[in-house]
Amino acid sequence: MPSPQPPAGRPTSKDVAKHAGVSQSTVSLVLAEKWRGRVSPATVEAVRDAVAALGYRPNTSARSLRLGRTHTVMLVVPVLTSPFFGAVHTGAAQVAAERDFGVVVYPTRDGVDLTPNPFSSAAIDGVLASSMAAEPLDVLRSAGPGTEDLPLVMLDSEPGRGVPTVNDDVADGMRTLAEYVVGLGHRRVARLRSAVQTWTFRARDAAFRAALGPAEVVAEATAPLTLDGGREAALTLLASPARPTVLVCDDDLQAAGAYKAARALGRRVPEDVSVTGFGDLRYARVVEPELTTVRLPAVELGARGMTALLDLLDTGDAGPDVVLTGELLVRGSTAPPASG
Template identity: 60%
Template sequence: MPPTGPPANPAARHPTGRPTARDVAKLAGVSQSTVSLVHAGKWPGRVSERTVRAVNEASAALGYRPNQAARQLRLGATRTVLLVVPALSNPFFGALHTGAAEAAARRDFSVVVFPSPVEAGTERAPFASPFAAAHTALDGVLASSMAYESLAELLTTTGPGPGLPLVMLDSEPGTGPPTVNADVAAGMHALTTHLLDLGHRNFGRLVPTIDTWTFAARENAHRAALDGVSGTRGTTARTRFTVHDAAVAALALLDAADPPTALVCDDDVLAAGAYKAARTRGLRIPEDISVTGFDDLLIATVVEPELTTVRLPAHRIGATGMSALLDLLDGHRPDDASLAGELVVRASTAPPPPAA
């Protein structure tokens, strides 16, 4: 017969004063492995609810608490995952971390954040340091906006085996590990189409020197939108990821013999640099030149006029990515995910000025 709960007079406590899982199993009339399944939360579909109640009642009667540290060592699990981001100063990654941490907490996991020093994505592995030894205290890795090759020596995407399970965020799909991305191509296409509908045909592009999938996808989507409209032309300036450098690059575009009527920036930070360049040349936004950004960071509503941009769901990317990683740890490979962004039209875009 299935167990009905602990007897009225529970057995004496363990001689050391700390009851064990074996004591609980004996009192509940079940196997020790059943006790472990119940306390690990892995009983659904394997143990009846009646048995679960018996185990919990026996545990309460004996004052038993699982030794989590010992259990983690035994199972090779610490319930800790690593989140690798390019920088902590960018608000996009702050929101991404918040979403990831909330999703992890719902499943009793902790998150450690590591800012990778690699700007270009493949120059060196972010773990080529004494920090590399810490991977033995981790269960998995969530890495954002990086090249997979920079992690490949340390990690594995197949779950059990050498290394660590990995899920990539804002990274190229099809490289091996599961990915969770914003649909940046659709966002850039919508943004470029918005400018085309306003009548712009001469475009300047501010793109980062960082060589990652997400910026390549934005560039390809911008060019594809222009290819569908006759008479369009554009010039690209590459810049480091700072307001000052973006302003210098934007000045070069504005000083051209045939300057653009719209500056399309791959990030709101670069757009802030474009604003500085426009003011330096005495140009009004949007009367003389339109400016757009990407990401919808806080700076987009701080600049004047407020910035037309594409809002990316950073919080949801972090949460979805963490859920995918924890599913991978449970032995289920998640599908790649692409989350829609949103075009946010504000006051920085208008029809181009009349030709002189």
């Protein structure tokens, strides 16, 4: 005797309804918590029991189709192996989970588009993007065709361009750092900047120069934010005839590379040359001496960015632009310049 259609797959709201002896609509009302004057407490109880008994979970695709929202957002970052963006993701994912949103990560590796396929599976309601690798329009375009008009919040991007932003106050951080370095007595500064010049790096440099006071930049170079990039550029800078007494880097990993350059040149840190980083990535405390740097609240950056994006989705308003203050961390890599 062939049993007629064993339900097999996951239970649906219809199954729950049958089990509870009510209609599918009622189940839906109960689950949406919209039964204020429409369903009796006893019935609510019955539905809840049925849900538990069957282990029912709503079908997200159906819900999305009905509501026109996927409850998923995309996080666009340069490659995720950087501890900074890992932390950004952590904060963002935390907030998203609390508000019942999923996060799909979209790593833009040097501008390579991961989903050239127009039938990409990414069904998303909005985009949270770091500008480290791109301008706002590029970000949206890179998320695939048809996404140009998605709600967007940018991280570490120039404010006032029509897109809500959540930023680290890199200008304040750099100013504080500059004042500290100058206060130590340094006057001849070498500057190692990021090779990719997104807004956050331009802002760092402008703030640094504005706060130099009696000191001046006597040598300057750009390099990728890598160990080897930092090492090679620092080799040149430290050998500069202008004899800088401090090397101010845009990034901790660059600074770690600078340590290697200093060692290769027989210069001690900080006795012969001071070195500073930026970001307080985990490298900062791994190196010896530990690195003087500016802590950027990466986790909070992700969290506040996600909050703004979800607010934007819910209310149409992301709220005012956010600026998160960093913190100068003085450690062992800085000292007054050697006399003479």
